[in-house]
Amino acid sequence: MDGFWIILSGTLIAISCGLLGAYLVLRKMAMVGDAISHAVLPGIVLAYLFSGSRETIPMLIGAAVLGVLTTVLIELFYKQARLQIDASIGITFTWLFAIGIILISVFAGQVDLDQDCVLYGEIAYVPLDLWFTASGINLGPRTVWIAATLLLLILTFIYFGRRGLFITTFNEEYAKALGLNVAFWHYALMGSVSLTTVVSFESVGAILVVAFLIVPPATAYLITTSLKPMLWLTAFFGFLSSLGGYFLAVWINGSIAGAMATVAGIFFLCVWIFSLIKQKQASIPFRA
Amino acid sequence: MNDKTAIEAHNLTVSYNRRPVLWNVDFELPAGQVIGIIGPNGSGKTTLLKAIMDLVKKSSGYVKLFEQDLEEVRERISYVPQRESVDWDFPASVMDVVLMGRYRKNKLLKRLSKADRDLAAEALEKVNMLEYSNRQISQLSGGQQQRVFIARSLAQGADLYIMDEPFVGVDAATEEAIMLLMQEMKKEGKTVVVVHHDLQTAKLYFDWIVLLNTRLVASGPKDQIFNEALLQEAYGGKLNVLSKVGELIKEKDFPVREK
Ligand SMILES: Nc1ncnc2c1ncn2[C@@H]1O[C@H](COP(=O)(O)OP(=O)(O)O)[C@@H](O)[C@H]1O
Ligand SMILES: [Mg+2]
Numbered sequence: 335m336d337g338f339w340i341i342l343s344g345t346l347i348a349i350s351c352g353l354l355g356a357y358l359v360l361r362k363m364a365m366v367g368d369a370i371s372h373a374v375l376p377g378i379v380l381a382y383l384f385s386g387s388r389e390t391i392p393m394l395i396g397a398a399v400l401g402v403l404t405t406v407l408i409e410l411f412y413k414q415a416r417l418q419i420d421a422s423i424g425i426t427f428t429w430l431f432a433i434g435i436i437l438i439s440v441f442a443g444q445v446d447l448d449q450d451c452v453l454y455g456e457i458a459y460v461p462l463d464l465w466f467t468a469s470g471i472n473l474g475p476r477t478v479w480i481a482a483t484l485l486l487l488i489l490t491f492i493y494f495g496r497r498g499l500f501i502t503t504f505n506e507e508y509a510k511a512l513g514l515n516v517a518f519w520h521y522a523l524m525g526s527v528s529l530t531t532v533v534s535f536e537s538v539g540a541i542l543v544v545a546f547l548i549v550p551p552a553t554a555y556l557i558t559t560s561l562k563p564m565l566w567l568t569a570f571f572g573f574l575s576s577l578g579g580y581f582l583a584v585w586i587n588g589s590i591a592g593a594m595a596t597v598a599g600i601f602f603l604c605v606w607i608f609s610l611i612k613q614k615q616a617s618i619p620f621r622a
Numbered sequence: 623m624n625d626k627t628a629i630e631a632h633n634l635t636v637s638y639n640r641r642p643v644l645w646n647v648d649f650e651l652p653a654g655q656v657i658g659i660i661g662p663n664g665s666g667k668t669t670l671l672k673a674i675m676d677l678v679k680k681s682s683g684y685v686k687l688f689e690q691d692l693e694e695v696r697e698r699i700s701y702v703p704q705r706e707s708v709d710w711d712f713p714a715s716v717m718d719v720v721l722m723g724r725y726r727k728n729k730l731l732k733r734l735s736k737a738d739r740d741l742a743a744e745a746l747e748k749v750n751m752l753e754y755s756n757r758q759i760s761q762l763s764g765g766q767q768q769r770v771f772i773a774r775s776l777a778q779g780a781d782l783y784i785m786d787e788p789f790v791g792v793d794a795a796t797e798e799a800i801m802l803l804m805q806e807m808k809k810e811g812k813t814v815v816v817v818h819h820d821l822q823t824a825k826l827y828f829d830w831i832v833l834l835n836t837r838l839v840a841s842g843p844k845d846q847i848f849n850e851a852l853l854q855e856a857y858g859g860k861l862n863v864l865s866k867v868g869e870l871i872k873e874k875d876f877p878v879r880e881k
Binding site for chain 2: 494497498500503507508509511513514515558559561563
């Protein structure tokens with residue numbers, strides 16, 4: 335049963351991350367997720383200092399605020415200072431992360447904080463944190479409920495926002511010329527990425543979130559020719575990575591998150607080689 | 623629809639990092655004509671179109687479209703960005719892209735209707751690309767990509783079309799097809815404004831020409847614009863181009879294409 339809960343929560347989070355990540359990859363902003371994972375540190379520390387507790391909720395709020403601030407700063411440096419997008423991502427998150435480290439070192443006496451254990455969860459512990467009703471009925475792991483709610487939100491957003499996301503990702507200027515509110519779509523996407531990143535960290539840990547944001551969509555991108563199949567395949571690769579990763583971890587008796595991320599990478603490699611072979615085959619008739 | 627003026631720019635100045643790339647540009651373009659905006663590379667042609675579409679900040683001046691602000695007539699205006707401005711490896715089909723021409727702010731969350739799809743198909747038909755509807759855009763040639771961009775714009779059903787370099791990187795057949803399409807649109811009473819940088823063909827394609835080089839050099843019916851002094855002013859300093867200008871002026875009669 336533990337295995338089932340771990341695979342399920344892994345899959346739910348992989349799909350949320352992957353669907354949003356697909357748009358990040360297409361916008362050439364794949365590293366935004368990584369940036370957010372570092373940049374939330376000062377938010378967590380400040381939330382801890384203000385609330386004086388290690389409750390999850392204030393820390394999530396602190397992290398989410400910093401997540402949104404990260405995307406705003408990236409956009410500001412990109413648009414106003416006209417830095418390249420990767421440079422503005424790099425500047426933003428190293429700077430915010432550094433502030434987090436300074437805060438920890440300055441308030442070292444009061445902060446009994448280890449970011450690895452506070453917000454950055456571990457997927458192996460998912461089955462340990464169960465939810466019970468008042469009458470004591472076991473509802474299953476808390477993480478699964480959170481991840482399912484998150485996925486529902488993301489699916490709703492992507493379903494209703496598919497046209498807005500598509501046009502602003504493919505051709506922002508044209509969208510603007512049509513009178514669409516491109517800033518709204520940008521921040522709706524970035525806000526969703528922030529929320530998803532922060533919530534998922536707490537459940538499954540940082541590497542896994544960053545891996546799920548980028549690797550399954552990048553894999554799907556290699557072999558699809560339109561957006562809808564790319565999103566479906568992303569979800570499918572997310573599921574396979576969780577499933578395969580769990581069994582790999584059991585087999586080698588190693589880290590589950592690490593194994594899931596590794597399996598996602600192996601899928602990427604296989605698909606890449608497959609697409610190379612296909613390209614070769616397709617080009618043979620022309621050479622003859 | 624009996625607007626006389628399609629676009630009026632007044633004292634238009636646009637700067638990037640305080641360096642003006644458009645300086646005090648002032649013109650009125652008549653409706654119902656095919657209009658070419660001509661000038662050397664970096665002369666601010668793209669920036670002018672973006673200023674018209676409110677995509678860049680104006681340092682001063684204003685633009686009126688059909689004597690109104692853009693926001694009031696947006697439905698009647700269609701913009702075709704430079705082809706290289708998007709990633710053609712994007713996972714999207716030809717139809718996906720052309721359908722964007724039917725997206726509207728207040729019904730973006732609703733499904734597209736059958737009528738929207740018909741309009742998109744009709745637009746593809748006009749550029750001879752209907753059979754490519756399901757093709758991924760990365761598998762198209764440069765000329766075909768340009769046709770898709772134009773089809774997307776046609777699908778909007780606008781009155782004024784503003785196109786950035788539609789003739790760049792396209793094959794001869796596409797160039798011809800686009801030119802004929804512009805004439806067709808003119809017959810339907812549409813106004814077509816096209817950024818172009820080839821002087822040789824400019825006089826063939828356009829009724830009205832705007833010569834631009836950061837400042838406005840001239841704007842008027844093509845016969846008034848094609849004189850040496852004005853062309854040299856627009857292209858001045860660019861030696862290789864200058865010699866071409868000389869040849870162009872000498873050729874009294876431009877070869878007119880047989881239909
Ligand atoms: N986003 C930008 N930031 C800074 N400079 C720009 C930008 N876009 C264009 N420019 C500069 O403005 C000038 C005019 O550019 P543009 O309008 O693209 O000219 P054209 O389309 O006539 O070739 C060029 O010198 C170009 O380098
Ligand atoms: Mg240009």
